[in-house]
Amino acid sequence: MSDPRTQEAAVAQRLRIAIGGIALEASTFCPHRTTLEEFSVVRGEKLLARYAWVREDWAADVEWLPVVHAYATPGGPAVPEAYDALEAELLAGLDETLDGVFLDLHGALSVVGREDVEGALARRVRDRVGGRTLVSASMDLHGNVSRELAEAVDLITCYRMAPHEDEWESRERAARNLVLRLRDGGRPLKAWVQVPVLLPGERTSTRDEPARSIYARVPEVEALDGVLDAAVWVGYVWADEPRCRAAVVVTGDDPEVLRTEAERLARSYWDARGAFELVAPAGTFEEVLDVAVDSAARPFLLSDSGDNPTAGGAGDSTVTLHALLADDRLAARVLDVVLSNVTDPVAARACADAGVGAEVVLDLGGHVDTTAPPVPFRGTVTSVDHSVGVRAVVRSGPVSVVVTERRAPLHREAEFQALGLDLRAADVVVVKIGYLEPDLFDLAADWRLALTPGGVDQDLLRLGHRSLGGPVFPFDPDPPTPDLTPVLIP
Incomplete structure (x- = not known):
C-alpha cells in the first residue's frame, strides 16, 4: 500500500x-x-x-x-x-x-x-x-x-x-x-x-x-x-x-x-x-460585380469587405443589396445570386413568423450601419432555421438574401446547405468577409474583393485615424526610418 x-x-x-x-x-x-x-x-x-x-x-x-x-x-x-x-x-x-x-x-x-x-x-x-x-x-x-x-x-x-x-x-x-x-x-x-x-x-x-x-x-x-x-x-x-x-x-x-x-x-x-x-483583385462593388456577371467561372464569390462582421463590421450594411436589386442584368441573364448575410432581428423574426412560402415586405438592414438606407424589400421566404437564433432566406427575383437575427456570419458550406442554399449551383455569391475562409476559398471558382464602405473599410485613408501617436505606414506614406x-x- x-x-x-x-x-x-x-x-x-x-x-x-x-x-x-x-x-x-x-x-x-x-x-x-x-x-x-x-x-x-x-x-x-x-x-x-x-x-x-x-x-x-x-x-x-x-x-x-x-x-x-x-x-x-x-x-x-x-x-x-x-x-x-x-x-x-x-x-x-x-x-x-x-x-x-x-x-x-x-x-x-x-x-x-x-x-x-x-x-x-x-x-x-x-x-x-x-x-x-x-x-x-x-x-x-x-x-x-x-x-x-x-x-x-x-x-x-x-x-x-x-x-x-x-x-x-x-x-x-x-x-x-x-x-x-x-x-x-x-x-x-x-x-x-x-x-x-x-x-x-x-x-x-x-x-x-x-x-x-x-x-x-x-x-x-x-x-x-x-x-x-x-x-x-x-x-x-x-x-x-x-x-x-x-x-x-x-x-x-x-x-x-x-x-x-x-x-x-x-x-x-x-x-x-x-x-x-490585397489577397485578390479588388474594386468597387459595381466594378467587381461587372466582372462576376461577365465571367464564366461559377460560383463567383464577391467579398463585401467593408461590412465584414468577422473583422468588426456591423453586418447590416445594405450597400451591396441596393446594388444587386438595381442591376437588371441579373434577371435578364437568369443568374442565381446569393447574398449572405444581412443582420436584422426584426426582419428575421418577421420571416420566421410568416413561414416558408409566405410573401413578406421588409424594411431590411441599414439600421445600425447607416452608410446606405434600409431596403424596402418584398420577397418570398424560402427557408427558416432556428439553430443559431433565427436565420431565414428570402428571395426577390434572382437574389436570395440570408437574413439573420444575430450577428453571426456564414462562412461554411454546411451552414448554407442547412438553409437550402446550394452555393455550387449559384452564379454569384456575395459574402460579408474579407479574405475567404478555407471552406469558401476552396469552393470559389473565382473571386474578387469588393472595397465597400463600412466599419472595416479596406480604404484605410477613408476611415480617418487621428490617434495613432506618430507616423505609421500607410497613413504616413513616407514615414521616417524607425528605431527597431x-x-x-x-
Missing part, C-alpha cells in the same frame, strides 16, 4: 493554473456597440471542455481552474458596463496561491471611452496574482501588443496563420510553454519591439508573400537555442489607438539571441511594408 504522505506530497506539487479571458475584435469606426448579452460566456467544466489539450500528457499533473471566458462576435466597442462585469468576474477568480494563469485573449478589444484594454487587464491580473505567479497569454495575430501588455505577462504568443487555421494550436503552445516554465526554467525574458506599420488582414494573409516568408521564419527562430517562442503581430487596423501597429516578441533565456532575432523579424516586416498587397531596437523585458 502506498504511503498517504507520499500521495499528499504529490498532490501538493501539482501545478494550479487558472484559465480565463475576454475576447472581442472591435472596430472603433463601427457604429455597433457590443452589450453583455452579445458575449458568449462559459465557466466551469464547459470552459475546460474548450481546450482539448488539458487532457494531454504534458498537462496531466496540472490542476486546471476554469474561471470565466467571454467571447463576442467582432463588432463595435463594448459598452463599459458589459466589460466591467466580465473583468470583475475574471479577477475575482484569481489570487496569489496560483502557480500560473493562462489568458485567452484577442488583442483588439476596445471599450467605449478607453484605450489599451488588454494592457490594462493584464496589469490588473498581475496585481491580483502577484509577482510569483507566471502569466501566459495567447492572442490573435491581428491583435496589438503595447509595452504595458508585454510587461504585465511573462509569456505571450499569437497565431502564425491567416486565415487562422492554427488558433487552437497557438493556445496550446501558450499553455504548454507556461507549464514548461513552471516546471523547469522559471520566468523568461522577452524582447519586444513595435513596428510602425498597420495593415489589414486582407493585405497580410500568410497564404501570400511577403507575409508567407515572414511567418515561415517564426518557427525557425523558435527552434534556436535560448529561444522559447517567437511571435509577429500584424496589429488591428480598424481601431484608432496608439497601440495599434505591428509588433514582435521573442521569448527565452539568451538576451543576445532574443534581441537579434526580434530585430530581424521586425526589420523584415518594416522592409516589406510596400510589398503587402527591441526592449528587453525581464
Whole structure:
C-alpha cells in the first residue's frame, strides 16, 4: 500500500493554473456597440471542455481552474458596463496561491471611452496574482501588443496563420510553454519591439508573400537555442489607438539571441511594408460585380469587405443589396445570386413568423450601419432555421438574401446547405468577409474583393485615424526610418 504522505506530497506539487479571458475584435469606426448579452460566456467544466489539450500528457499533473471566458462576435466597442462585469468576474477568480494563469485573449478589444484594454487587464491580473505567479497569454495575430501588455505577462504568443487555421494550436503552445516554465526554467525574458506599420488582414494573409516568408521564419527562430517562442503581430487596423501597429516578441533565456532575432523579424516586416498587397483583385462593388456577371467561372464569390462582421463590421450594411436589386442584368441573364448575410432581428423574426412560402415586405438592414438606407424589400421566404437564433432566406427575383437575427456570419458550406442554399449551383455569391475562409476559398471558382464602405473599410485613408501617436505606414506614406531596437523585458 502506498504511503498517504507520499500521495499528499504529490498532490501538493501539482501545478494550479487558472484559465480565463475576454475576447472581442472591435472596430472603433463601427457604429455597433457590443452589450453583455452579445458575449458568449462559459465557466466551469464547459470552459475546460474548450481546450482539448488539458487532457494531454504534458498537462496531466496540472490542476486546471476554469474561471470565466467571454467571447463576442467582432463588432463595435463594448459598452463599459458589459466589460466591467466580465473583468470583475475574471479577477475575482484569481489570487496569489496560483502557480500560473493562462489568458485567452484577442488583442483588439476596445471599450467605449478607453484605450489599451488588454494592457490594462493584464496589469490588473498581475496585481491580483502577484509577482510569483507566471502569466501566459495567447492572442490573435491581428491583435496589438503595447509595452504595458508585454510587461504585465511573462509569456505571450499569437497565431502564425491567416486565415487562422492554427488558433487552437497557438493556445496550446501558450499553455504548454507556461507549464514548461513552471516546471523547469522559471520566468523568461522577452524582447519586444513595435513596428510602425498597420495593415489589414486582407493585405497580410500568410497564404501570400511577403507575409508567407515572414511567418515561415517564426518557427525557425523558435527552434534556436535560448529561444522559447517567437511571435509577429500584424496589429488591428480598424481601431484608432496608439497601440495599434505591428509588433514582435521573442521569448527565452539568451538576451543576445532574443534581441537579434526580434530585430530581424521586425526589420523584415518594416522592409516589406510596400510589398503587402490585397489577397485578390479588388474594386468597387459595381466594378467587381461587372466582372462576376461577365465571367464564366461559377460560383463567383464577391467579398463585401467593408461590412465584414468577422473583422468588426456591423453586418447590416445594405450597400451591396441596393446594388444587386438595381442591376437588371441579373434577371435578364437568369443568374442565381446569393447574398449572405444581412443582420436584422426584426426582419428575421418577421420571416420566421410568416413561414416558408409566405410573401413578406421588409424594411431590411441599414439600421445600425447607416452608410446606405434600409431596403424596402418584398420577397418570398424560402427557408427558416432556428439553430443559431433565427436565420431565414428570402428571395426577390434572382437574389436570395440570408437574413439573420444575430450577428453571426456564414462562412461554411454546411451552414448554407442547412438553409437550402446550394452555393455550387449559384452564379454569384456575395459574402460579408474579407479574405475567404478555407471552406469558401476552396469552393470559389473565382473571386474578387469588393472595397465597400463600412466599419472595416479596406480604404484605410477613408476611415480617418487621428490617434495613432506618430507616423505609421500607410497613413504616413513616407514615414521616417524607425528605431527597431527591441526592449528587453525581464
